[in-house]
Amino acid sequence: MTRERTDRPIAQRGDRTRRRTGLRRLLAVVVSGLLAVGSSLIVTGPAQAAVPTSFTINGSGFGHGVGMPQYGAYELSRRGNPSWDILQRYYSGAKVAWKTTPLNVLVQVFGPDPYSSPSYGDTVDWTKVTVTGGDWRVRSSAGKTLASGQGTTTLRVGVMADGRAKIAVGDTKYYGHLLRIHWSGTRYYKPTGKPAVVTVTGAHGAYRHGRLNLTARAGVPNLTNELRLNTEYLYGIAEMPSSWGLAGGRSALAAQAITARSYALSKMTVNDRCLCHVVDDVRDQQFTGWKKENEGTGGKYGKAWMAGVDPTVSTETKARVLTYGGTPVAAHYYSSSGGRTANSEDVWSSRISYERSVSDPYSKAAPGNSYRSWSRKLTQAQARILFGLDDVKTIKVTATWSSGQARTLTATSSTGRSATVTGKADVVRSTVGKRTTARSMPAAWITSITAVA
Template sequence: MQSSTALRVLRRGAAVKVAALASLVLALAASPAGAAPAAAPAAASATPAAASASPDVPATFTVKGAGYGHGVGMPQYGAQAMAVAGRGAVTILRTYYKGTNVAWVDAGKDLRVGIFGSGTDARGSVDLVATGPWRLRFVNGSGATAHTTWTGTAGEVLHVTRSGTTVKVTRNGGRSAVATGRVRFDWAGTRYYRSGFAAATTVSLRKAGRTASATHGTYRHGRLVISVPAAGSPQRLTVVNQLRLNSEYLYGIAEMPSSWHTSALRAQAIVARGYALRAYDAGIKAGCDCHLYDDTRSQNFTGWRKESEGTDAYYGKRWVAAVDGTRSGSSGRVVRHQGAIAQTVYFSSSGGQTENSEDIWSAEVPYLRAVDDPWSLKTTISNPWRAWSQTLTQAQASAAFGLPDVVSIAITARTAGGSDAAVTRVRATSSTGATAVLTGAETIRSRLAAGTSPWIHRFVANS
C-alpha cells in the first residue's frame, strides 16, 4: 500500500542519513562553531556513603517524545502540511531554509550513481537480466573504445564476476569475455542503444536468482557501467547507473510518498536536485566510481521502482510530473544562498521546531537555522511521529550511561525553544546515588530514543 511504502521510506531516509549529512554540513564551514556532540557519557560522580535504603531499580523506562530524524532543514511532514494548507513549494523552502531563494541553474549533467558493490554487499559477482534487446561492450585498458561487443535479447542471464583486476562476463552456453577496463551495458529504448525502440526495456541486477541486496534492482534509464574499483575490497565489483541528473535520476528519487500534495513533491524535487548537483561538483568517488550512492548515505534512489509505482504507474506519474514541474530542458530549480547551491538537508518530522545545525552537529550554517514548526504537528495530515513512546530497558539505560543501574533519568538542557526543543543533556542516577551525564542531541537520540528524534519530552520509570 502507498501508506506503508511512505512510512518505510521516510523512516529509512531520515534515520540512516545522519552520518553522511553531518559530514557534508561540516564541510560547509571553515571551522566548527562549537564542540562535536559527546560520544560517551561523562564520568560518573563518586558514590556517596551507603544510604539507609536503596531505591527500587525500574525494569524499563518509557521515553515519550515527538518527531523523527536529526531535525535540521526541511521536515517532510511539515512540508506536506504546509502544502495541504495552500502554501507553494517556494514558500515551503524559504520557511525552512532561512535567507535563501529558489533559482534556475544549469542541471544538464550526466550523473553516476553507485548501485552495487559500494556498501555492505561488497560482493564480486552479480547477474544482469534485461526485458528487451541489449548490448554489452568490453573496454580494455583506460581507453573509451569497445574492443568486444555482444548483443542479446530479453531474458538472457549475464553472470558478471571479478577475475583479479578484470571484469569477466559469462553468458548462456558458457561463453565468456573479460575487460581490463570497464564493461558498458546498454538496453533498447535509451539514448545509448536503439532509442526508438517502442517497448520500455528495463534491466535488473540479481544475485543467485534474486534481486541483489545492495541495489534497488530495476533500471529504465541511462546505462550500467561495471568496473573493478580503484579502492576498497579486493573482491568487489562496482556497478554504476549513468543517467541524466535533471530528469532520469530525479525520477527515481524515493524520499517522499508520491501520493502527497504536488507542492510538497515539488519542494522535495528541488532539494534533491541541489543535493545531486553538489555531489556532481564534488567529483567522482574512487571507492564507487560514482558521484553519489543510491541509498541513505546520499539520497534514496530506487530507479524504475519509483517511476512505475502504483497501478498503471499512477503514483509514479505524480512524482515524475512534480519533477518536470521544477525543470525546463537542461535547467532546474534549486535552493541557493548568496549565489551558491545550498546544502538542503532534510528529515521526516520535527517535534515543534527545527534546529540550528551547530546544535545537532558542530558547524554553524547561516541558512540551517531553528524555526518554529507547528506544521509537523498539524492534525490536518496523518503523521505517525506527531507523538511517540519508546521502551528503554534497564540494560540499555545502564549501558548508555556506564552505570551499574539507573533509577531515574532527568532532562537538564535543551536547545533554545523551550519544551519543543531538542534535548542536549540528560543526567542518570543509579541506586547507589552515583550520576552520569550524556550530552549531544545525536548521541541522546541514538542511545536513549531508539534513533527516533532528539525531541524527547520525558523519561518515565516503570517498576
C-alpha cells in the first residue's frame, strides 16, 4: 500500500502569510459558486467500495481426512457394524485377517527424538523414575540384581560422558550401557506379587506392565517400556474415547485396536536412535499405559477399552491385523470427516492404494461430535496478509479436492484485483488456519466464507 508523502519543504513565514490571504479569496469564490449551484453539485471522484472488517469461515470435520474417521467408526458401530466391516469400508481393498505377530514391542517413553521432529524429544541429562505400591529391582544387562527394595521409591536415572547410563538409589550409583528396572506384578518380577505402578518425570504415561530399559542416547537418558504387543501395549493406546464402549461403540474400539496394532507391526525394525519400535506420542501413537487402562472410577472406562481390545486377540502372538496384499499396513486415522474421506495424495504427497476417498455420512451423524460444524474468524488485517492484497472484499472456495476439502481459495479486493491460496488439503488447512484468531483450523472441509461488515 502506497502512503502519502509527508516530507514536503516547510514554507517561510512571509510565504505562508501571502498564501493564506490568497486562499481566503479563492475560498470565497468557491463558496459563492456552491451557493449558486445548490443541490445540483455532483462529486465525480472515484467511489471507495466498502470492505468487511472480518470474515467467518464455516466448516466441518476435524483432522487430515485420510483413512478412518473415528466418529464415523463410532456411528457405524452404533448401527451394528462389526470392526472388520468398519475398517474395510474406510480402507479400500484392505482386509482384516488373523496374523502371527511378534511377542513384544519397545515403546520409548523418555529420551531424544528419533525422527528429527521439531519441538519433540527430551534434552535433559537426568530424570526420575518412581515406583509406587509394590517391590522393585535394578538389573544389569547380564541379569545381575544390583539393587532392590519395597514401597514407594524414587530412582534418579541419567547418563555419563562415556556413553553409559546410570541409576542412583540413594547415595549409591550403578552404571552400564543397559540397565533394567523391574517391578512386582509383572512377568519380569514377582508375577503374583503386589502390582506396582511406575511413573517417569517428564513422561505423560504411567506403567503397570513390562519393564523399563535404560540406555544413553544423544546425551539423554533413553527409557523404553518393553511390553506384550497384542495386549499390554494395546491396553495403553489412548487414541479413542473409552466411554464409547459403553454406548454402542465397542466395535469402533476394536477397529481402533486393530488399526493401532497394524501400525505398530509396520514399525518392527528397531530404531537405533531410541532403541525402540515406536514412541509414545502422536509421532507414532499416543500411549499412556496404565492411565488408559485404569481410566475412570474403579477403572470403568479402562475396562470398556480393554473389552474392545480383547476380541481382536487370539494368543500372545496371534491377533487381528489390517492388511493390504497380505501385509500389515500403517493406516492413518483422525477424528471426523466433513462428509467424505480424502485420497492420501490430495492431503500429502504419496498415493496410498488403500487410502482412497469414500463417502462418510456417519461422522456428522455420530452423537457428541462437536466438529460436525465449526467456525473461525479471519480479520481484515490477516486476510490482507494471507492473500497479499491491499484489502479483501470477498473470499470464495473456488476449487475442492474429491473429498470436498478446500483446494483453492480466491480473494477479491475492492478494486477488483484477485489472489489465491492453493495447495494440498493439509497445506490449505494450516496456511489459512494460522491466520485465524484461533491460530488453527480444525479441517479443510470449508462449507462457506461470510463477510462481516
